[in-house]
Amino acid sequence: MEIVILAVVIAVVVIGALGGLVVGSRRKKQLPPPPPSTPDITAAPPAEPHVGEEAETPRDEARRTIEEVDLPVTEEAVEEVEEAPPAPAAPAAPEVEVPAPTAGRMVRLRSRLSRSQNALGKGLLSLLSREHLDEDTWEEIEDILLTADVGVQPTQELVERLRERVKVLGTRTPDELRALLREELLTLVVPEFDRTVNTESPLDTPGIVMVVGVNGTGKTTTTGKLARVLVADGKNVLLGAADTFRAAAADQLQTWGERVGARTVRGPEGGDPASIAFDAVKEGAEIGADVVLIDTAGRLHTKTGLMDELGKVKRVVEKHAPLDEVLLVLDATTGQNGLVQARVFAEVVDITGIVLTKLDGTAKGGIVVAVQRELGVPVKLVGLGEGADDLAPFEPEVFVDALIGD
Structure with missing residues (x-):
């Protein structure tokens, strides 16, 4: 009997223990979230964290310095910063050349x-x-x-x-x-002709030389080479870029001037040529230049308006001082057409001398005789090549010797 009672007690204890375990495990299970309810619009919103607050780290915990924090390493961080290219050096001033002497x-x-x-x-x-x-x-x-x-x-x-x-x-x-x-x-x-390029003014002003001619004769290049001739003879030269109709003319003339240290007075493209010529003569007098060379726009001898404008340039310049030289540039290869050009130019401005270009590229050297006979003025300079110092004072004896050969 006692054994039966003991077995019953043991069974009750075991069943109780098992029940406790089941109840305990059920208590440990998380309850599902409550169904959403209508928010209370009167309730205050939860306080936002302040700047610098940490979600899990207590405020009294010591903070790490930036050196102690291991930041993630990215490719951008390890890339070396390319060095910026050095600033371009200022362009050096062009070296002033010493032209070859004109004698001989x-x-x-x-x-x-x-x-x-x-x-x-x-x-x-x-x-x-x-x-x-x-x-x-x-x-x-x-x-x-x-x-x-x-x-x-x-x-x-x-x-x-x-x-x-x-x-x-x-x-x-x-x-x-x-x-x-x-x-x-x-x-x-006609060896008796005076072939000196007149650059000496009778007044207390620079000598003024105006260069005229039609398009394509090499007028601006001739003006630049003439500047070299005068610099080689010891003259202080100032250039006037009065050819405002051809876009590159002023730049071209200025480049020639810079090579021999001659200043160039220029104006805006399409500006008034007479005004630029006037300013060039005025500045030449102010700085004490020996010679002012004025490059005019190429004129078609058949265009009356353009030729009239050339006469205007001459008149405006002469308000300062009379022109000492008016050089007509002719292409030696144009032959009789060059004589027609010379005749028309002589009617507009008083031609005092002739420059024949491209004389080295033609067997028509007789143009020297013809143009002098036509105008009654001498050939003073001849272009004998493309080089900077290939503009030479005309020497009749040397020319004739070259014609007939040795």
Whole structure:
């Protein structure tokens, strides 16, 4: 009996223990969240954390310094910062060149001239060396002279003198023919002309030189080269860029001036050429320049309005002082058309001298004779190449020697 009671008590204790475990485990389970209810709009919103507050770290805990914090390493952080390129250096001032002296410059360039001119001299010498000089031969001589742009009237005069002198001479050796031809050609070139470029003003002002010509003759380049000629002769030169119609003309002229240390007075593109020329002469007087070179816009000799404007430039400049030199630039390859240009320009401005460009590239050296005869003014300068110092004072003897060759 006692055993039965003991077994019952043990069973009750076991069942109770098991029940306690079940109830305990059920209490540990989380309850589902309550269903959402309508918010109370009168209730105050929860307080927002203040700047610097930490969600889990108590305020009294010691804070870490920035050095103790391990920040995530990214590719951007380890990339080396490229060094900024150094600032470009200011452009150096152009080095001032020392032009070659002009004395004897044409002699030094004679070989260039003779390479293209020998056809004229050799052709004449070959014909004059014939044993019998009949009418056909003299016509060939005339043709050579006309082809070389000597001009009709000068050609006829030369042929007549040659016929007379050859008849008197009788027997003709090569040396005698060369001397004869040289003498007659030199007479045509008129060695008595004063070929000095006038840069000395009779007043207490700079010498004023105006350069004129049609488009394409190399007028602006010639003006720049003339500045070098004058600087080489010891002159203090100021340039006036009065060609405002061609966009690059003023820049081109200024570049030429900078190479020899000459200042350039210029104005806005499309500005009044007469005003710029006036300012150039005024500034030249103020700084004590020896010479003011004025580059004018290229004119078509068939355009009356443009030619009238050139006359205006001349009149405005002469309010300061009279022009000492007006140089007409002609392309030696244009032949008789160059004579037409020269004639029209001479009617607008008083041409005092001629510059022949591209004389090294043509066998038509007779244009020297023709243009001097047309205008009654001398060829003062000739362009014998593309180099900066290839503009040379014209020397008749050297020119004729180059024509007939050695």
